[in-house]
Amino acid sequence: MKTSLVAVDFHGQGCADCAVRGFSVCASLDQFEMREFEQLSRRVSFASCETVFAQEDRSSCFYNLLDGVMRLYKLLPDGRRQIVGFVLPGDFVGMTTEERHGFSADAIGPVTVCQFAKLPFGRFADDKPNLLRRMNELAVQELNQARDHMVLLGRRSAEEKVATFLVGWRDRLVELRGPSNIVPLPMSRQDIADYLGLTIETVSRTFTKLERDGIIAILPGGVSLRDSARAEALAAA
Amino acid sequence: MKTSLVAVDFHGQGCADCAVRGFSVCASLDQFEMREFEQLSRRVSFASCETVFAQEDRSSCFYNLLDGVMRLYKLLPDGRRQIVGFVLPGDFVGMTTEERHGFSADAIGPVTVCQFAKLPFGRFADDKPNLLRRMNELAVQELNQARDHMVLLGRRSAEEKVATFLVGWRDRLVELRGPSNIVPLPMSRQDIADYLGLTIETVSRTFTKLERDGIIAILPGGVSLRDSARAEALAAA
DNA sequence: GATTCTCATTGATCTGAGTCAAAGACTGGA
DNA sequence: TCCAGTCTTTGACTCAGATCAATGAGAATC
Structure with missing residues (x-):
């Protein structure tokens, strides 16, 4: 499969025309907040199989997938690998309070992400209950998926x-x-x-x-x- | 094991003397907020093996475990069971945006919880970024544990x-x-x-x-x- | 269009964990 | 103290999925 799995347009660099705007974290922001938010983000592309971040890397950024597919996985010291999730456009990745990432993320095919530095993002979110609630919602959703996956793996x-x-x-x-x-x-x-x-x-x-x-x-x-x-x-x- | 695994005192009904206050969700509240929060909570005890909530129950409450141990599990239609976690005092359980609980929780030995109705809790939290951030932190922590457990189950x-x-x-x-x-x-x-x-x-x-x-x-x-x-x-x- | 690669499929065999069955070991109650 | 019930341990056997070993099928390079 050579073509992008999910075609997403992003001619400009703005949030206004972002394909993912309607259903990602940013959906919780009003126009005014979005303008500020835009300043914090940076679009970055990765080639197929490139690593977006690796287990034990300093977790300095959050990512919002715009286009492509990523895999998230954990490695055991002897090389056994468990993929803990596949990421599709609109998914928010890298949320953590830990100093370092607990898993690796890499591109399956070419990928474009919207990247945020953790600290300014945190400051921005601090007084935006809407955004915080939305992030909560996403975390809880992921947790539900994780539990379903435990049933699958165990039983x-x-x-x-x-x-x-x-x-x-x-x-x-x-x-x-x-x-x-x-x-x-x-x-x-x-x-x-x-x-x-x-x-x-x-x-x-x-x-x-x-x-x-x-x-x-x-x-x-x-x-x-x-x-x-x-x-x-x-x-x- | 007949005696309580983790002895926790709670003579009064208040948050002030709550054993779990220092490290649970409520740690994020100031004295003033706590007083209000206290009004939303109710202490409830369960006997060994009693069900606190069941998969597919309407998710009307959140719970903060004060004393004892609980198991959280999901059942497949044919009865296979996967325990998705054990709960210890201080753990916050039942966070969800879904209409119904995705898993069951029951007591392993006698248990006391601090119970909150979902709606008033939500209203209370709405304009408390501290609390929202704390809840985020807990959700993300749980997510990390869940991912570790996936590695264990799968590999x-x-x-x-x-x-x-x-x-x-x-x-x-x-x-x-x-x-x-x-x-x-x-x-x-x-x-x-x-x-x-x-x-x-x-x-x-x-x-x-x-x-x-x-x-x-x-x-x-x-x-x-x-x-x-x-x-x-x-x-x- | 031959030559590599890499990835997917298939077959043969092995094995870690499941299943089935029985015996111990506690626990609570009469 | 004895009994019934539940939970845990142990043994014998089976089997689903792993491992080992080819083979096949595209895609990329020359």
């Missing part, structure tokens, strides 16, 4: 894991791009494996099995959910 | 899981009660299994193995970390 079979991932990923894309059962998968099989707590071989076999069972069709760069009802059933129970 | 062996759990639980108790390598475990083996994504038999066998290896000693109602360096090594790598 589900390989087949359930893969089906849950596909349905969940589709639903996130539907939010951004509208309904479709074609599910682009910009991440590698290894990424999916590290997200689901499986090996690449098991992911591959499970894809094949789901295709054999008529639940999905494997396409270059993604899958098509042929029988989304059955996929959803696997994801639910 | 660690049974032995690493159990060692990590014991070290982590000890560290949380040390925060509350001061240093000790005696680790009381008020939760059952089944609880530990459902927290670590294992079966009760595997947990039991792993405890036995750690004891055989001289890393822990199994006591009634808990364990003693005999060789905490080796336990920590298992937990780290």
Whole structure:
């Protein structure tokens, strides 16, 4: 998949024409606040596979993804990797009170972010209850997703894991791009494996099995959910 | 373990003498705000194994644990259970923007909570950036813990899981009660299994193995970390 | 269009943790 | 003190998913 997964326009540098403005943190700001906020932000692009920030880096910035997809992951000392989330446009990343990032973030395909230095951002947010509440909302949402993912990692079979991932990923894309059962998968099989707590071989076999069972069709760069009802059933129970 | 795990005094009903005041959400309030806040709260006790709130209940309240231990868990339709966290005094539970709770909370042994109705709490917090920031801080902290737990569930062996759990639980108790390598475990083996994504038999066998290896000693109602360096090594790598 | 790479798939085999079954060990109550 | 109930430990066996080892299929380079 060479083309950007989610096409987002940003000709200018302003917030006014930002594709992500309507549903990200900034949605909580009025025009006046936004103008000030704009001064704190900087657009930065990364090439495919570049690291936006790494585990143990000083956490000096927050990021708002504008375009592309990122993976967030933690590494164990011996190299085992757990992907803790995939990031889509509009998602806010890097919120932390810690001195250093607890995980790494890198680009899956080319990526553009809106970057904020932590300190000025903090000062700006300090007397903006709207923004603080919005950030709370986002943190709590993420926490809910994290808990769902714990259930998946701790208590589900390989087949359930893969089906849950596909349905969940589709639903996130539907939010951004509208309904479709074609599910682009910009991440590698290894990424999916590290997200689901499986090996690449098991992911591959499970894809094949789901295709054999008529639940999905494997396409270059993604899958098509042929029988989304059955996929959803696997994801639910 | 019959006695309360963490003894906390609360003779009166006020916040002033609340054992948890110094390190919970309320730490962010000044005396004046606290007086108002006090009016919103109500102390409620639960007997062992009583449910404080259940998955799919309307989320009408937040809770601040004052005394005892709770487990938070999610159930799959077929009864599989994943414990997503254990709650200790000072922890804030139930924060959500959703209409309904995404998980259940029940008492492990007798429990006392400080309960707030969601709506008045929200109104109160609305213009208190200090409180909002504190809540953010707590949410982000929890998110970090959740991500660590994902690594554990997805990428660690049974032995690493159990060692990590014991070290982590000890560290949380040390925060509350001061240093000790005696680790009381008020939760059952089944609880530990459902927290670590294992079966009760595997947990039991792993405890036995750690004891055989001289890393822990199994006591009634808990364990003693005999060789905490080796336990920590298992937990780290 | 041949040559590498990298990534995905498939097959054969192994193993860590699950399952099933039984025996201990506590706990609370009569 | 005995009994019933619950929780924990242990043993024997199984199996889902990991590991090891090719093979296949695109994409990138020359």
